[in-house]
Amino acid sequence: MKKYFALLAVLALTSAPAFAQKKPAPKATAKAPAASASVLKGKAIYTQYCLTCHQADGLGVDGMNPPLAKTDYVLGDKTRLITVLLNGLKGVEINGEDYHGVMPSQAYLTDQQLADVLTYVRGNFGNKASAVTVAEVKAVRAAGKK
Amino acid sequence: MKNTLTRPLLLTAALAGSLSLYSLTSRPTVAPDPNNAGLKLPAGFGALVVAETGGRARHLAVTPQGNIYVKLNKPKDGKGILELKPNATGKATVSGGFGSYGGTGIYAKGGYLYASSDEDVYRYKLDAKGEVTNPTQPEKIVSGLLNRGEHESKSIVLDNAGNLYVNVGAYSNSCQVKDREKGSMGRQNCPILDSAGGIWQFRADKAGQTYGSGTRYATGLRNVVGLDWNAQNNQLFVMQHGRDQLHDIFPAMYDTKQSAELPAECLYEITKGANAGWPFLYYDGLTHKKMLAPEYGGDGKKLADPKYLEPAAAYPAHTAPDGLLFYTGTMFPEKYRNGAFIAFHGSWNRAPEPQKGYYVVFQPFKNGKPSGQWEVFADNFAGSAEKVASGRADHKPCGLAQGPDGSLYVSDDKAGTIYRIVYNQK
Incomplete structure (x- = not known):
């Protein structure tokens, strides 16, 4: 599966110059507003539901609430990350530090809200990871209900 | 010539x-450090950095000989207790360590050093030089204290009658059916109180006691980290960490500003059988009222059942009192004698409002009761006003201890600095 995507990526890259002559500019402008609207929504959700514990700078609280900046939990496996939001988390070690805080389930948020806030978290606080889509959240939520 | x-x-x-x-x-x-170790103090006081331990220094104890024992939250190089020996300048050098467990509590009295992990209490023998004689073979005084990973630290203190007091914090914020979940209501009669959320009493000199064999001394206390015995009225005083997240859990009843200012952090004067009322109430330090918790039918206006213990004093919300010490020395001026110093570790739960704390407070006492307004005694552990507001403090005061000469020692569990505050004015 991975190889297949890699192949696609290579194909896309090698064929990119051909497209580059024609459509890149309109594509970029068409996509940018959508992305930033999602980021704005993600930021609003972060401020409302996450900020108290993870703080405005996303660095968490010593010994209690984990940081969201540059940690494998945030940047790594999306399924695990989505599961943390759906099920909550308690007691975790990150980069050699123990965190004892209790994170409650955020399953009351919609798939869209979860996708938006995770996309925001993965793209802020010094993070540069790919977006989380509604489909990905939906899939993890469905798998958890089985 | x-x-x-x-x-x-x-x-x-x-x-x-x-x-x-x-x-x-x-x-x-x-002699204080030229910059008073970065602290802001009342006139006539000075401070010095005694040592940099580099560990998460929780509570500390000073022996009559001036040796300092520091309990680390997490062992450093396999040592959960550091031993510091004083030198001629008033500073000290880390001379060794022992105890492979992390934890918070440490207390020296009657020729013994007591220390706690998050489950057990140990006792070490001190010799005439104030040195531990059995670092690898302490007596296990209490074992099996409840640790469910939330409010897990076990603070300890002794009275003058051979009793040991241990905090067992509630493994919950407000005893909700689902801890900290938005809108989740309180568990009926809060069964957590059966085994946690209070102070337990044990014999200080008897090895092999278990959690179950202890006496439940006080209940309805969410989590206590700072506690001390007041020798003047022969009574236990504790500082409770008040509940978090009123806005996050009940956004319709509390806005973020109210949530930052509620509830107060409270000092309680404890007699055997006292019930401070957690989780059924919280204390509003602005109106000085015991309020019914929203998890148990409160709405931000309903008062709690008046039967619960009234706080002896109240302090700004969420500022996390981690150390309490009754000052009995003679180095500091008369007004400080038998009053209480309180180390406020600093807040996180005031966000998005600016954070607060990261200071040591003095609470005047008269005849064993709080008397008069508290004041910030030692400030600027954080390093700047901006670092206070953001919560990114350089140092976070945690433990307090009195030296044999009346100096006040403060431990910091952020950077591991050990401070000593002295009074030199005539």
Whole structure:
């Protein structure tokens, strides 16, 4: 599966110059507003539901609430990350530090809200990871209900 | 020729100088660091960095000989307790360590050093030099204390009748069906209180006691980290960490500003059987009222059942009181004698409002009761006003101890600095 995507990526890259002559500019402008609207929504959700514990700078609280900046939990496996939001988390070690805080389930948020806030978290606080889509959240939520 | 003459003269002068200084102060003066270790203090006080431990220094104890024992939250190089030996300048050097467990509590009394992990309490014998004689074979005084990973630290103190007091914090914020979940209501009669959320009493000199064999001394206390025995009225005082997240859990009843200012952090005067009312109430430090918790039918206006213990004093919300010490020394001016110092670790739960705390407070006492307004005694552990507001403090005060000369020692579990505050003014 991975190889297949890699192949696609290579194909896309090698064929990119051909497209580059024609459509890149309109594509970029068409996509940018959508992305930033999602980021704005993600930021609003972060401020409302996450900020108290993870703080405005996303660095968490010593010994209690984990940081969201540059940690494998945030940047790594999306399924695990989505599961943390759906099920909550308690007691975790990150980069050699123990965190004892209790994170409650955020399953009351919609798939869209979860996708938006995770996309925001993965793209802020010094993070540069790919977006989380509604489909990905939906899939993890469905798998958890089985 | 010149040298041989001036040397004895200089020596005599130095001797005379130090003698006259000694007779004036009647004790050797400890020189503060030039910048008072970065702290802001009342006039006449000074501070020095005793040592940098580099560990998460929770509570600390100072023996009559001036040796300092520091409990680390997490062992450093396999050592959960650091031993510091004083030197002539008033500073100290880390001379060793023992105890492979992390934890918070440590207390020296009656020729013994007591220390706690998050499950057990140990006792070490101190010799005439204030040194531990059995670092690898302590007596296990209490074992099996409840640790469910939330409010897990076990603070300890002794009274003057051979009893040991241990905090067992509630493994919950407000006893909700689902801890900290938005809108989740309180569990009926809060079964957590059966095994946590209070103070347990044990014998201090008896090895092999278990959690179950202890006496439940006080209940309805969410989590206590700072506690001390008041010798003046022979009573236990504790600082409770008040509940978090009123806005996050009940956004319709509390806005973020109210949530930052509620509830107060409270000092309680404890007698056997006392019930401070957690989780059924919280204390509003602005109106001085015990409020019914929203998890148990409160709405931000309904008062709680008046039967619960009234706080002895209240302090700004969420500022996390981690150390309590009744000052019995004579180095500090008269007003401090038998009053309480409280180390506020600093808040996180005031966000998005600016954070607060990261200071040591003085609470005046009279005849064993709080009397008069508290004041910030030692400030700027954080390093700047901006670092206070953001919560990104350089140092976070946690433990307090009194030295044999009356110096006040403060531990910091952020950077591991050990401070000593002295009074030098005549």
